[in-house]
Amino acid sequence: MNAVYIMWLREIKRFSRSKSRIVGSLMQPLLFLVSFGFGFGAVFAAAGQGNYINFLAPGIIGMSIIFTSIFNGMQVIWDRQFGFLKETLVAPVPRIAIMFGRTLGGATVATLQGCIVLVMTLLIGFHPVSWLLIAPAILIMLFIGTLFSALGMMVASLMRDMQGFQLVMNFLVMPLFFLSGALFPLSAVPEALKLVAAIDPLSYGVDALRYFLINATTYGLGLDLIVLSGFTLVFLALGSYFFSRIQV
Amino acid sequence: MAHNIIEVKNLTKKFGDFTAVKDISFSVASGERFAFLGPNGAGKSTTIKMLTTLLLPTSGSIMLGGHDPVREADAARKSFGIVFQDPSLDEDLTAQENMEFHGVLYSVPRDTRRARIEELLNFVELYDRKDSFVRDFSGGMKRRLEIARGLLHHPKIIFLDEPTLGLDPQTRNHLWQYLEKLNEEEGITVFFTTHYMDEADRVAQHIAVIDHGQIIATGSGEELKKQTGTQTLEDAFLKLTGSEIREEGADSLARMRMFRGRR
Numbered sequence: 219m220n221a222v223y224i225m226w227l228r229e230i231k232r233f234s235r236s237k238s239r240i241v242g243s244l245m246q247p248l249l250f251l252v253s254f255g256f257g258f259g260a261v262f263a264a265a266g267q268g269n270y271i272n273f274l275a276p277g278i279i280g281m282s283i284i285f286t287s288i289f290n291g292m293q294v295i296w297d298r299q300f301g302f303l304k305e306t307l308v309a310p311v312p313r314i315a316i317m318f319g320r321t322l323g324g325a326t327v328a329t330l331q332g333c334i335v336l337v338m339t340l341l342i343g344f345h346p347v348s349w350l351l352i353a354p355a356i357l358i359m360l361f362i363g364t365l366f367s368a369l370g371m372m373v374a375s376l377m378r379d380m381q382g383f384q385l386v387m388n389f390l391v392m393p394l395f396f397l398s399g400a401l402f403p404l405s406a407v408p409e410a411l412k413l414v415a416a417i418d419p420l421s422y423g424v425d426a427l428r429y430f431l432i433n434a435t436t437y438g439l440g441l442d443l444i445v446l447s448g449f450t451l452v453f454l455a456l457g458s459y460f461f462s463r464i465q466v
Numbered sequence: 467m468a469h470n471i472i473e474v475k476n477l478t479k480k481f482g483d484f485t486a487v488k489d490i491s492f493s494v495a496s497g498e499r500f501a502f503l504g505p506n507g508a509g510k511s512t513t514i515k516m517l518t519t520l521l522l523p524t525s526g527s528i529m530l531g532g533h534d535p536v537r538e539a540d541a542a543r544k545s546f547g548i549v550f551q552d553p554s555l556d557e558d559l560t561a562q563e564n565m566e567f568h569g570v571l572y573s574v575p576r577d578t579r580r581a582r583i584e585e586l587l588n589f590v591e592l593y594d595r596k597d598s599f600v601r602d603f604s605g606g607m608k609r610r611l612e613i614a615r616g617l618l619h620h621p622k623i624i625f626l627d628e629p630t631l632g633l634d635p636q637t638r639n640h641l642w643q644y645l646e647k648l649n650e651e652e653g654i655t656v657f658f659t660t661h662y663m664d665e666a667d668r669v670a671q672h673i674a675v676i677d678h679g680q681i682i683a684t685g686s687g688e689e690l691k692k693q694t695g696t697q698t699l700e701d702a703f704l705k706l707t708g709s710e711i712r713e714e715g716a717d718s719l720a721r722m723r724m725f726r727g728r729r
């Protein structure tokens with residue numbers, strides 16, 4: 219549908235025009251890769267877990283995707299503050315179409331970002347098991363991006379201004395990232411943490427990335443895809459619902 | 467002017483304990499030029515937001531182009547275009563892109579869209595600047611672009627909430643001429659608010675005056691002047707609404723924000 223396309227296109231245009239945003243959001247993954255990757259590399263290897271950079275790379279790609287996509291979804295708040303949101307709200311278009319277009323836009327942007335980070339990991343010494351399997355890994359990135367863009371929009375629809383942004387970063391995004399298996403193998407953690415990771419959608423996203431990039435998985439690709447789909451559908455549905463209730 | 471294109475009955479809007487719009491009823495005939503006047507904070511924008519699906523009424527009923535904005539929002543949305551009181555452009559897109567975005571959202575077919583965008587941008591004298599980012603526009607240029615955008619999809623009703631705020635006299639005259647032409651030739655219904663009484667008197671065939679959320683007078687400019695025994699609409703307005711200045715509260719903040727956004 220046209221509305222979906224134009225909402226998508228807007229996100230792409232805004233992203234491709236903000237060079238500072240692209241460059242800025244590469245710094246964090248780079249820091250993680252260098253400090254964690256090289257800092258813990260020796261310990262990781264000594265513990266018999268293999269090459270840490272290889273393990274870490276999919277996790278950092280996942281990280282850049284969750285940050286980019288949630289941030290993108292939350293730009294609804296800016297639109298509200300700068301007034302543009304009204305223009306989309308009075309349009310004779312089903313709210314689900316607006317939600318979906320925007321979400322896909324955010325997911326595309328996050329995937330582009332993820333691909334840049336992937337290149338960065340390759341330069342730092344990451345060896346994927348197969349070059350061919352990078353293609354399905356990119357699809358997984360798109361999947362993760364869709365899920366978290368929808369979550370970002372859902373959260374943003376419930377907020378009036380940017381006051382709550384820090385709250386969302388610290389109480390939602392950071393825990394989602396740190397408690398997922400992005401930084402450490404879930405096989406060797408306490409049961410409680412295992413349980414928490416098991417309800418964190420990012421764990422399944424990163425797991426699916428690892429399946430294609432380093433041929434390792436905790437949950438199995440099938441379960442990963444089921445859980446990712448489930449969360450995505452729920453966030454899209456809730457997001458459209460909350461979005462349709464926005465009043466300005 | 468066979469039927470009423472807007473029909474409002476006992477409309478009320480409460481924000482918490484505060485009643486911004488109190489039990490108002492009015493109607494606008496199809497093809498009419500209707501002015502909705504009132505002091506700051508009277509409830510004009512709140513009413514327009516309820517008519518245009520941006521706010522849910524607390525109680526009362528609305529019919530807009532034959533549809534209820536509450537229950538058949540999308541059908542109602544098809545029937546109008548709107549120029550908001552506050553800024554509503556995407557500053558990170560160009561003028562042309564803002565127009566395109568609108569045209570696609572309203573399913574204006576591609577060829578018609580291109581042609582209308584060119585025509586409207588020429589009308590508001592922004593065609594030369596169509597590829598500039600909106601953030602580089604002056605306040606008046608942004609306003610003109612918003613007006614062009616509101617008309618792009620050929621709505622049956624155009625809502626204009628203080629459309630001429632911040633526009634120079636040349637642009638104002640130009641705008642009203644164009645709107646009157648659209649109104650006469652295509653029968654588009656014009657629903658507007660303004661604080662320029664001479665403008666309202668000149669353009670509107672029908673006027674409703676709202677104060678403290680209640681409609682206190684309706685009629686043509688002449689009728690309002692006759693009712694109040696005054697010479698100008700401005701005097702009639704002052705007589706109807708008193709001359710004390712309204713405390714604005716939250717609204718003055720919104721206004722300051724708007725001015726900062728525009729200038």
Ligand SMILES: Nc1ncnc2c1ncn2[C@@H]1O[C@H](COP(=O)(O)OP(=O)(O)OP(=O)(O)O)[C@@H](O)[C@H]1O
Pocket residue numbers: 466481484486504505506507508509510511512513551714715716717
């Ligand atoms: N979201 C809101 N929450 C609380 N109060 C509100 C809200 N929106 C408007 N109001 C209040 O409702 C009243 C009517 O506001 P409204 O914006 O409709 O006035 P207006 O007639 O458009 O005034 P102006 O000429 O200044 O634009 C004001 O007192 C305003 O403070």
Ligand SMILES: [Mg+2]
Pocket residue numbers: 510511512551627
């Ligand atoms: Mg107003």
